[in-house]
Amino acid sequence: VSATKPRALRIGELAEMTSTTPRTIRYYEEIGLLPGAVDRVQGKHRNYTDADVERVKEIVRLRDLLGLSLEGLSKLLEAEAARAELRREYHSTEDPGIRRTILEQATEHIATQLGLVRSRQRELEQLEGELVERRRTVRRRLAELD
Amino acid sequence: VSATKPRALRIGELAEMTSTTPRTIRYYEEIGLLPGAVDRVQGKHRNYTDADVERVKEIVRLRDLLGLSLEGLSKLLEAEAARAELRREYHSTEDPGIRRTILEQATEHIATQLGLVRSRQRELEQLEGELVERRRTVRRRLAELD
DNA sequence: TTGCTCCTCACGTCACGTGAGGTGGC
DNA sequence: TTGCTCCTCACGTCACGTGAGGTGGC
Numbered sequence: 001v002s003a004t005k006p007r008a009l010r011i012g013e014l015a016e017m018t019s020t021t022p023r024t025i026r027y028y029e030e031i032g033l034l035p036g037a038v039d040r041v042q043g044k045h046r047n048y049t050d051a052d053v054e055r056v057k058e059i060v061r062l063r064d065l066l067g068l069s070l071e072g073l074s075k076l077l078e079a080e081a082a083r084a085e086l087r088r089e090y091h092s093t094e095d096p097g098i099r100r101t102i103l104e105q106a107t108e109h110i111a112t113q114l115g116l117v118r119s120r121q122r123e124l125e126q127l128e129g130e131l132v133e134r135r136r137t138v139r140r141r142l143a144e145l146d
Numbered sequence: 147v148s149a150t151k152p153r154a155l156r157i158g159e160l161a162e163m164t165s166t167t168p169r170t171i172r173y174y175e176e177i178g179l180l181p182g183a184v185d186r187v188q189g190k191h192r193n194y195t196d197a198d199v200e201r202v203k204e205i206v207r208l209r210d211l212l213g214l215s216l217e218g219l220s221k222l223l224e225a226e227a228a229r230a231e232l233r234r235e236y237h238s239t240e241d242p243g244i245r246r247t248i249l250e251q252a253t254e255h256i257a258t259q260l261g262l263v264r265s266r267q268r269e270l271e272q273l274e275g276e277l278v279e280r281r282r283t284v285r286r287r288l289a290e291l292d
Numbered sequence: 293t294t295g296c297t298c299c300t301c302a303c304g305t306c307a308c309g310t311g312a313g314g315t316g317g318c
Numbered sequence: 319t320t321g322c323t324c325c326t327c328a329c330g331t332c333a334c335g336t337g338a339g340g341t342g343g344c
Contacts, residue, residue, distance in 0.1 A: 012297065022298080027334060045298055045342070064213055065269055070333070096291050103288045110281045117274050123211055124270070128263050135256045142249045145242050158323065168324080173308060191316070191324055216307070 008047040011037075018056040025056065033059060033074055066116050079109055154193040157183075164202040171202065179205060179220055212262050225255055 011022045025046075028034040034055065037046035062073055086102045093099065157168045171192075174180040180201065183192035208219055232248045239245065 010297075021335080023334065023336085026300095031333090043299060043341080061269070061273060065266070065273060067210055067213070100288065100291055103284050103291075106284045107281065107288075110277055110284065114274065114277050114281070117270055117277065120211070121267070121270050121274070123207070124263055124267050127207060127211060128260065128267070131256055131260050131263065135253065135260070138249050138252045138256065142246065142253075145246055145249075156323075157325095167309080169308065169310085172326095177307090189315080189325060 009049065009053070011046050011048070014048045014052060014056065017053050018060055020056065020060060028056070028059065028070075031070065031074075033070060033077070066120065076113070083109055155195065155199070157192050157194070160194045160198060160202065163199050164206055166202065166206060174202070174205065174216075177216065177220075179216060179223065212266065222259075229255055 009017075011025055015022050015025055025034065029036050029046075034052070037048055037052075040046055059073060059077070062068055062076065063070070068076065083106055086105065090099055090102045155163075157171055161168050161171055171180065175182050175192075180198070183194055183198075186192055205219065205223070208214055208222065209216070214222065229252055232251065236245055236248045
């Protein structure tokens, strides 16, 4: 009935769009990191949406960049789900006290993630500095040859 | 005979100094990432030096920050060993042609590592940007409550 | 109907963790 | 001598990879 039926994705497409594999997607479903594909009969194909693409991209990014275990990641994503729940609550109330509490929790959650990101950045900067230093030495020696 | 005998490290000390575990150290020896501890009789304790501390620190850093598999890491470290060999050669020659070749290979190797580091940095910066953006939104809403 | 992708077991692998039982050095 | 750390198997685990054999949709 709808003129613009949202295109459903198959597992291989989802995998390719997120630089993973079908096996990885199924595994994440198995351990509860990804909700099972909607409206699915056991044994039939899994269908995904754009929201799933975003979810998997987020998982992959946190996994690779922050080096968290999937369990640690799971906790972080649970907190994120709790935040989404709060966001719904936020929009269904006008009470400024409740709104403030929700926003403050969001602030805390973001601060945690930023802390992880920045500590990684510092480590990378140190490594970068050492490499640049080595390069400088090599370049100086090259110049001395002339 | 020496007044300042270099203190030999035990595996637990090496592990602690590198934020790893004895099992990890033994595993790296097993797969050839770490040379076996010097002068060791099978079944007796492994003794390590400061050079081993540096080696393991390097391994851990590349493993965690660049997300390489131990096989990929192995290749990178082999290239590094080859460089060390070249460095000896470098110091044993005066031929500016040979010296230049050695220095140019070093430059290439450093460039490879810097490329890996910088691509990671870009990814982290993007993640950081998104988190900062989210924080900005939350803060604005908090201010609006007043 | 033909291909391709998908499905579910289920065993393999990488990078270690974790006892089990025993020996070594300050 | 007592503790602690070390030793060597060897099995367990996490995060998937990789067939084996079979079914499903453009």
